[in-house]
Amino acid sequence: MGSSSNSGGRRLGRAFYDRPTRTVARDLLGRVLKARGPDTVRAARIVEVEAYVANDAASHAFRGLTERNRSMFARPGTLYVYRIHQVVCANLVTRPGDAVLLRAGAPVDEGSGNPSGPGRLCRYLGITQDDDGTDTTRRGRVYVVPGVRRALDSRILTSPRVGITRAVDRPLRFSVEGDPWVSRPRPRGVFTSA
DNA sequence: GAAAAGATTACCT
DNA sequence: GGTAATCTTTTCC
Numbered sequence: 001m002g003s004s005s006n007s008g009g010r011r012l013g014r015a016f017y018d019r020p021t022r023t024v025a026r027d028l029l030g031r032v033l034k035a036r037g038p039d040t041v042r043a044a045r046i047v048e049v050e051a052y053v054a055n056d057a058a059s060h061a062f063r064g065l066t067e068r069n070r071s072m073f074a075r076p077g078t079l080y081v082y083r084i085h086q087v088v089c090a091n092l093v094t095r096p097g098d099a100v101l102l103r104a105g106a107p108v109d110e111g112s113g114n115p116s117g118p119g120r121l122c123r124y125l126g127i128t129q130d131d132d133g134t135d136t137t138r139r140g141r142v143y144v145v146p147g148v149r150r151a152l153d154s155r156i157l158t159s160p161r162v163g164i165t166r167a168v169d170r171p172l173r174f175s176v177e178g179d180p181w182v183s184r185p186r187p188r189g190v191f192t193s194a
Numbered sequence: 195g196a197a198a199a200g201a202t203t204a205c206c207t
Numbered sequence: 208g209g210t211a212a213t214c215t216t217t218t219c220c
Contacts, residue, residue: 050201058201068216085202086213101201119202163201 009034011136011143017076021098025051025174028092028100028144030151032108035125036141042125044105044115045150048175048182050161052091053098057166061097070133072099077137081129087119090127092136092144103162103173106181117183151176159189 012031017024034043052059060069060082071080073096080091080099091099105115107124115124122128127142134140157177160169162185175182177191 052201060201063217066217082201083215084200085215087202089201091201103201117203161201165200 010146012077012146014076014137016144016146017092017094017137019094021051021053021094021100022172024092024094025049025100025172026153026156027149028102029156029174029176030149032145032148033102033105033125034143034145035127035131037126043108043145044121044125045108046102046105046144047151047179048104048173050101050103050174051098051172052101053172054095056170056172058161058164058168058170059099061099073097074133075135077135079127079131079134079136079140079142081122081127081132083129084119088122088127088129089118090122090131090142104175104181104183106179116181154191157187157189157191159187 028046028049032043032045034041056062061072065073068082071078072093074093076094078093080093081088089101091101093099101118102121103118105121107113107115113124115121131142136143155177157175158171159173160171161173173187175187
């Protein structure tokens, strides 16, 4: 398992992210995402993600590498943070050019904030553009904790993605069925067996 | 250079 | 359910 001895605690390693993007997306549900601060560590349990894959017209990587999406082509486990309107959103890179958008989480400390929605999740965790390009498998301050996964495959809902204008029908949004922290619009999807 | 679009959210009716 | 806010990146002339 994770053998790295860093001060921030155990974290998922490269091999976790170096798998097919849909597999990683589903496997991230129920896991704990952490962001170390100077004096604090904030944590959320991931309840909703979206996959962005090769030949996907809705993906930021669809038209090739630009300055903005540079980190989306980096190693598996790299954090890709981009700005949209007034907020930032975070992705975890799987295979270079593919990524999983972190759309919503449940606070680990109840009543401590609202991580429902990709912008809110980043605000809750304190993720900023300074975190773009950091390696979550190594010493980056943002990472996913191994070993704790509270999402049964039988409760994973598959549905179309949110807020895009192209490839709108692809079923690449994954969420924990019935979880109150899943963002709006509420998924009207299909149960998928593992 | 200028203009349009955007992986969103808050607040309106 | 619809729309404005708001600003960076990308695209077009």
